[in-house]
Amino acid sequence: MDDTGNPEGLGAELFETLVKMAPTKEEEIKLKNYDGDLSKLGPAERFLKQVLDIPLAFKRVEAMLYRANFETEVNYLKKSFQSLEVTGNRMNVGTNRGGAKSFKLDTLLKLADIKGTDGKTTLLHFVVQEIIRSEGTGAESTNENVQNQTNPQFNEDEFRKKGLQVVAGLSRDFGNVKKAAGMDSDVLSSYVIKLEMGLDKVRLVLQYVKPDMQGNFFNSTEIFLKDAEEKILKIKADEIRALFLVKEVTEYFHGDTTKEEAHPFRIFMI
CATH class of the missing domain: 1.20.58.2220 (Formin, FH2 domain)
Known part of the structure; x- marks a missing residue:
């Protein structure tokens, strides 16, 4: 003391x-x-x-x-x-x-069980892919969009790249x-x-x-x-x-x- x-x-x-x-x-x-x-x-x-x-x-x-x-x-x-x-x-x-209506979060777990016609791709895969593309599109600035309009494939690849970065960072947010x-x-x-x-x-x-x-x-x-x-x-x-x-x-x-x-x-x- x-x-x-x-x-x-x-x-x-x-x-x-x-x-x-x-x-x-x-x-x-x-x-x-x-x-x-x-x-x-x-x-x-x-x-x-x-x-x-x-x-x-x-x-x-x-x-x-x-x-x-x-x-x-x-x-x-x-x-x-x-x-x-x-x-x-x-x-x-x-x-x-x-x-907005309430829903059970447990329902999200079923996304992995619903499969497409190929028997492999699940609804969860689709949701993640759409999130990746959506986040990637949102992250792309207007100027970059104008510059890359002539190369759609380049845009798609860039969108996915940026979207993956966003999804990869979810663990930090959670x-x-x-x-x-x-x-x-x-x-x-x-x-x-x-x-x-x-x-x-x-x-x-x-x-x-x-x-x-x-x-x-x-x-x-x-x-x-x-x-x-x-x-x-x-x-x-x-x-x-x-x-x-x-x-x-x-x-x-x-x-x-x-x-x-x-x-x-x-x-x-x-």
Whole structure:
């Protein structure tokens, strides 16, 4: 812990080790009441006896462990909800305009099963080829079209080349979808709850502060508590917004959201 009372510099591993060393209530009483020769105690017992002389020693350690992990956990939740929000916004574009009808994304998987007369080319092949040509045509500038009008084959080859580049880049565009598909809504919600409940460890330490216990640790802990409460409120707002977007996407692509309530992120697994 530095001079300002911040525990982050010591690392979470140290605090985790100290938390595991915490004695039971019975052991704590025995060590506190021991007035014999300290050299007769083992190294661990001697260390614990000295630590127990510090007011609220292990409660402080638990609070410091929470603080040491806080930013990492907040950043993870932020990025998770951001991925869901970006994906939800992208998939929600135009869903409520022009009287569009909902359809199941699972239906797209059947494109690979519908084959042409040659028994090899599937409808999926055709769709991909059309996307390649369409994207390639759109990418070609007007000036280039004028210059290459005399060579239709050249135009077709160029269209396909540019279209393939666009299709090849789809994996980058779907990066957030992949992240969203790998998430579990219940797990994310439990992380938010755990993060919020963990603040009680910090509040508990401050609750027992006495006038003679003032110092950098308690001052920095008070500042941390206020900052953490604000960040958790923002995280909870991010969670609500992200889950709302997921629900909107599910309603559009599946119609009945009640069937998907248990696994709301299944919509991103197609």
